[in-house]
Each structure stands twice: as structure tokens, then as C-alpha cells.
Amino acid sequence: MRILIAPLNWGLGHASRCVPLIERLLADGHEVVLGGDGESLTLLRKHFPSLSVLPLAPLTLRYSLGSRQVVAMLRALPRIILSSWRDHRLLTNHLRYERVDQIISDNRFGLWSRKTHSVYMTHQLTIALPRPWRWLEPLVGWMHRRIIRRYDECWIPDLADSPGLAGRLSHPAQLPHNAKYIGVLSRFSAHTYHPDHTYSVVAVLSGLEPQRTIFEQQIVTRWQDSDEQVLIIRGKMQAPPTVTHHRNITFVPWMDDQHLAAYLLGAKRIICRSGYSSLMDMHALGVLSRVEWHPTPGQPEQQYLSRLHS
DSSP: OEEEEEEOOSSSHHHHTHHHHHHHHHHTTOEEEEEEOHHHHHHHHHHOTTSEEEEOOOOOOOOOSSSOOHHHHHHHHHHHHHHHHHHHHHHHHHHHHSOOSEEEEESOTTOOOTTSEEEEEOSOSSOOOOGGGGGGHHHHHHHHHHHHTTSSEEEEOSOSSTTTTTGGGTSOSSOOTTEEEOOOOOTTTTOOOOOOOSOSEEEEOOSSTTHHHHHHHHHHHHHTTSSSOEEEEOOOTTSOOOOEEETTEEEESOOOHHHHHHHHHHOSEEEEOOOHHHHHHHHHHTOGGGEEEOOOTTOHHHHHHHHHHO
16 A cells, blocks of 8 residues: 655654554555655654655744743634645645555644545544633534544544543543544654663753743753753754753754663653653653653643643
């Protein structure tokens, strides 16, 4: 089969959890085409440099500087809708000239087609909203289910038994008719790693600006006068692979899976956002008890996951 797999470009989590899927598809003899844009596509291309690529509609989002993201997301809504429409147009045009037997879309709303088997992957069957807006969750959930119905299948990367790893996010009161649980997806699951104890504190950064940079500055301020050796993986996939140092802190823009897993296994303390893909990675490595979760301010999904796993 010729399979197009495309993650949403919203941080690196959607792309990183596609890595084990792609590895499995290639091992089974399928031909895989990478779809996407931005840093999420860059991550996949670094993992699979020999695979062909279908560039999709670019979507550049930013969080606000403060602790509330509702206004920033409302402002971004027209761009999200336009990007989804462009995705659908690009896919429709591509299918006129190229054969695609299956599409796997990780949270890209417009990447479906009646001409081929379409799969939508998400762990957010319940969309968490900030407390003042929680009364809108049923409406937002209904809109999301309308999108899911356009696809032949909906894959949920979590354990079927509640609460799984994502709790109420992936275990709604009513499951879509085309949904099924496919288990935890982590790029670290199918490999064996040995711990590297060079750094006692490892911080893994990701997510939208400016909150990514604010988080990095907070970590530097906190640890620059300590006796601990600190590693900060900045989550900047498109930056050159330059290693820099500031006192006891080492900075790298990104890191391959083998070295990252080794440093995480050897660390006494791990600092990262409470994104779901990060949570699945830490679960796969067996280091959840060492993680210090820092949800993105104003991001209710991460706040919920942080409380669930603290």
C-alpha cells in the first residue's frame, strides 16, 4: 500500500508520535509518503530522509505572552479553517495524479477524501476548555465529531481501559462509531536504550512561541547557579545542530532519539511540558516518576494531563 501520513504542525508532539507508526508501516513493506509543514515535517524528514514528501498548507500559530490563550486561539481560528480547506484542495489535486491507498491524518482536519481510505488520529475526543468556557465543551465536541465523521476511521493513541493515559480526553461518554483505540504510541517503544548520566537535569522544550522561549528562560534562571549539570533540548528542529553552553547548562536545538532516550534514562529530574506525546514517551521509557510537568499557561489540555499524572 502507498500511505500518506501527515501530522498537524502544532509543536512537535503530533509528528513524534507518527514516528513509530511510520516505522511499523515500513517494516510491513508499505510505501510511506510524508505530508505536512513546518517543524513537524522537519522532524519526520530527519527521521526518514529517504521518503518522498507532500508539502501541505502551512499553519503558523502563536500563543499569547500571558496565561490565557483563548483570545489567541480565537484569532487563529480563521487561519486554522483556511489551512484545513487548503489541505483538502491540495490532497484532492494530488490524488488526480498520484495513487494513495490510505491517508493517516494526525489532527489535520481537512486531510480526508472519498477516493481513498482516510484515517483521523487524535487523543482529544473531549476538547478541554478553560473553566469560564467549559460550558462550550459539548458544542466544541459536537463540531469535532462532525469532522471525525468525514473519515473512515478514527484512531485513538491510548489504552482502551479508562482512564488510560489521557483520562477523559480520550475516554468520552460516547465514542464515535468509527473510533478505535490503538494503544500508546511512542518513538521509544520498539528500541532498547542505555542510560547516560552526564546530566542530572534534562529539560525538553516544545510548543508554540513565545511560550517556548519564556519557558526556556525560566529554566535557565532557575538552574544557572546550581551545581547540577543541566541539558536543555530547545525543540527547534529547523535550527543548525550547534551545541552552546552557559555556565553549567548545555543547549542543543534538537537531538536524535537514541541520545535523547539515554539522557532521559540517566537524569535524576526531567522537566517538560505536559503534552500528551511527551507523556507517552516518558511512559514508554518508564521515567514518569522523575518528570516535573509544566503545562503551557492557558492550555487546559496540558493542565488537565499535568494534574492527572502529578
